[in-house]
Amino acid sequence: MRDATLGIILVFKFLPYIMYRSHNCGELRVADVNKEITLSGWVQKSRDKGFMIWVDLRDRYGITQLIFDEVRTSTEVMKLAKSLSREYVIQVKGTVIERESKNANLATGEIEVLVTELTILNEAQLPPFTIEDETDGGEDIRMKYRYLDIRRNPVKNSLLFRHKVTQSVRNYLSNLDFCEIETPYLIKSTPEGARDFVVPSRMNPGQFYALPQSPQTFKQLLMVGGMDKYFQIVKCFRDEDLRADRQPEFTQIDCEMSFIEQEDILNVFEGLTRHLLKSIHNIDIDAFPRMTFDEAMRKYGNDKPDIRFGMEFGELNAVAQHKEFAVFNNAELVVGIAAPGAATYTRKEIDGLIDWVKRPQVGALGMVYVKCETDGSFKSSVDKFYDQEDLKKWAEATGAKAGDLILVLSGPANKTRAQLSALRMELGNRMGLRKPDEFAPLWVVDFPLLEWDEDSSRFHAMHHPFTSPKKEDMHLLDTDPGKVRANAYDLVLNGNEIGGGSIRIHDKETQALMFKHLGFTAEQAQEQFGFLMNAFQYGAPPHGGLAFGLDRLTAILGGQETIRDFIAFPKNNSGRDVMIDAPAQIDQAQLEELSLALNIKA
Template identity: 40%
Template sequence: MRTHYCTDLNETNVGEEVTLTGWANSYRDHGGIIFIDLRDKTGLIQLTCDPEDSKTAHEAADKVRDEFVLVARGKVRHRGEGLVNPRLKTGAIEIVVSELTIENKAKPMPFTLGDPNVSEDVKLKYRYLELRDPAMYEAFRLRSKAAIAARNVLDANGFLEVETPILTKSTPEGARDYLVPSRVHSGEFYALPQSPQLFKQLLMVGGFDRYFQIAKCFRDEDLRADRQPEFTQIDVEMSFCNQEDVIKVAEDLLEGIFSACDIEVKAPFNRIKYRDAMEWYGSDKPDLRYDLKMVDVIDIFERCDNEIFSKIAAQPHKNRIKALKVPGADLVFSKREMKSFEDFVRKFGASGLGYFQMKEDGLKGPLIKFFSDDDIQAIIDRTELEVGDVVFFGAGEKKLVWDYMGRFRNFIAEHEKMNLVDSDKYEFVWVVDFPMFEVEDGRVKALHHPFTQPVDTDKDDVEEIESIAYDIVLNGTELGGGSIRIHKEEVQEEIFKLLGIEEEEAQEKFGFLLDALKFGAPPHGGFAMGFDRMMMLISKKSSIRDVIAFPKTQKASCILTQAPSEVDNAQLRDLHIRLREKKQ
């Protein structure tokens, strides 16, 4: 139907006869001459409908309203002197319309495209209309380019794309499974995969050597800006590899994807050990676009006269006292504001937040009276304070302090008075050497998953056992991660034993994988990256819902299709399901 897209045309096409298609973005009647901005996926171009050029085209244009679907035939010409629109790519030309066809009318729009004040519920109800916004199209154009680049990079590195099952067995992987009842097998259920983890390991046992998949995954968990019940990840696994091999492939992949999106990133990326990340930044996904690092001062506080601090400091293995220097903060924040920061950290379990200000005549603050002159100087030296700086202190149980001081670090960097975050910067970092286990409520749990290869299990403290695991972090967001997997049966049995999983339970939950490991499983490892999160960051969006064509709400519902929904009794009977009565 068309000869060109709108923005394919420029001044070199002046005089040509063209046919364009699209939607009426706007309509203006200027004293008999009607101007229509025609919009297609590439952008806008002005149509000029003058009765002196074509009476029938002008009569058709008089009936046009916003979002009508149009086919326009006409001649390209220069705009008149002083009429060029520099904001449009096609602002130097217009189409003098000789034929105009209204292919379809449109009801008045429920909202204006690109209006930031429209509620999310309205936009999601009419998602197909929101997708007409050129900014939305651009996000999905980038997503398509990124997916093609990912396939090209992995194909060039010898990886084979293999699809794994969507209907599979329910296995414990950290989040709730979405369950699918079986009609054929009464009372039994499939699960939608949280990841292709077990299947990709089976492919390595099958000798496929290098596998990848842009995979759909499903997790029934509480949602937030960077989570959806169904999401996409780039899933990669390789045999006869070590951590360096895997990281090299991942960095090649990221360079290729970002390059396809016109963003230059250079590998190798920085690395940081998990324990250093927690001690310095209070997070295993630190944002390194700004240089705020926590410093340990527990030994100095042990000598202070404040009993609360000295008791905490007396147990350095269990507790932490962390100092966070914020350069120049004393010049922009009042005492009242600094005191109010306590309210922020209390939301995350902190009992308080101390601070000192570095003045011309030395260190000042309500806690100064508890420290000797030597210890005050030690704090200045340890935190490298200069006049105008403020140093904030968090004290308490180790994991609690890491958490709230890490959150406070991000909060202060993003504060409008500090504005330390460079939004145009892409700062990658690998977090490596993760603990194999964590202990919660006296129970040993795998920090990643129970198939991660440990470095050495011969440790008295189970939390000191490290694993060959790695996460890739971008601007404080975990893009993904992976590990070298356990490929020997005896090692897997030892890990299950440490986790308190008996042989019978292990066989019931993971039997098909454990059986496979007995048939000559090669050393293998891999990674998975959240494709939606990656595209959110590349597109500079605040939510992954903006880079998923038809997303769910934070309550895991689709307002557009009204899913989930009730089904009739006949379907329930086929599935051997009887519903409880709903509570009134």
């Protein structure tokens, strides 16, 4: 029966089929000489010498030089070739020939294509900026014409690179039996955490969905459901006031595992990071060092230190206080770093650094310096108060060697550490110590469970309210909540937090206790997270997880600081897509269908 049917169906015939290209613009080589080929692509540039025309034809894969000449090309094609302009879309047929003057900078640089047929597939207006690696277009115009910006190698290659990273991640995790599971985008708004984007429900007047800030609760429910190794590469949403390099929608590599301890999670994601660095950069990373949050703050003033370079903090209270220098004597913390080889800095250069730390963005009141001369002597801005023996102790505490410059800040501990951390990173950049092709991962562990929020006068979860406190610190929850450490960890790469996670609470009682400490009444906790706490009553396994920020991970693996080129259609700092002009007004009828009215305050 089936065959008879097929027999009849196959009677239908198609028109003859035209091939747009036999090769792409990046693959022809000397070995292809004399082949008759077809290419399609965009006119990168055209040089018309009258009797001869050269055209660089570009597609996603590269550039191939086309040649038209009076002798070998028909008058008609020659005429059409003269009408070509930048970014025209064309198709050519022709013969591969060896070039007379070869271009070693181009993969196809040994050949060119002598064109016999030319078809203009689409004309193009002159683009508003040049489609070159170094373009003449500013950020705004490139955002508006993002589809043209994507034609440029830096953006195109970033998007291809991102694909490579995500494929690599997916294959790695799938091979380890992780199952990618899609969690819903239309969920429920919760007051904890950042501000939600909401979605009015037409079918449920007056009610709203929320877009997920992360699939946190769903992945925990999957653990309750027994799916013991979950991952998802997933969009998340946060309606926050945008800072540079922050997007209202961003992508996470989201993972969760059951029947594990922190050690298992660190192992799996060390493995993933190792795999990425190996497969993408052919770099082997042996050790993933680990550091507690406290240690990171003390040594680098920062919970995401860049350990590609040293300049560890040296605390100088013991050796710099109790002398005649009141500024230090009155300070909670005196702390310094040794800038390698910077003893040769001129007075002007040092003043520049002092001005830099005094800028409002950093906020130091002043800075003391000590030059460690190559002859073993010291010269400082506080020679009046400290002798050579004193300064030698400073050098010991900061690890300074002959030729280094010690820079010292003082004041309230947290603030001073943050200031010195900013200076350290600035020096790292200026001195070229933050090499884009070097990769130094680091686990920061034992984060505090809670942090005090001045605005709301209560503790907030530092990670999120599902993070488990360390058992040995539980007794501090009532007496000194700020001291309780969490089973929480961040993966830091080159001074950026690329991932973070925790071992979760998996019993209703601890979860309820946690909500209590976050200022929820029992009713509020039940209303907001009742479904999770109920789930915990039906046999929740011990579980934990981690999420990587894919946008940043990709940028850093790509050796870049900004994420924008790694996102196909990013939004600007006002959350607008200037290309499609979104957000935009909607019809009154649409509003009414959603049971909404505008309520715009002047």
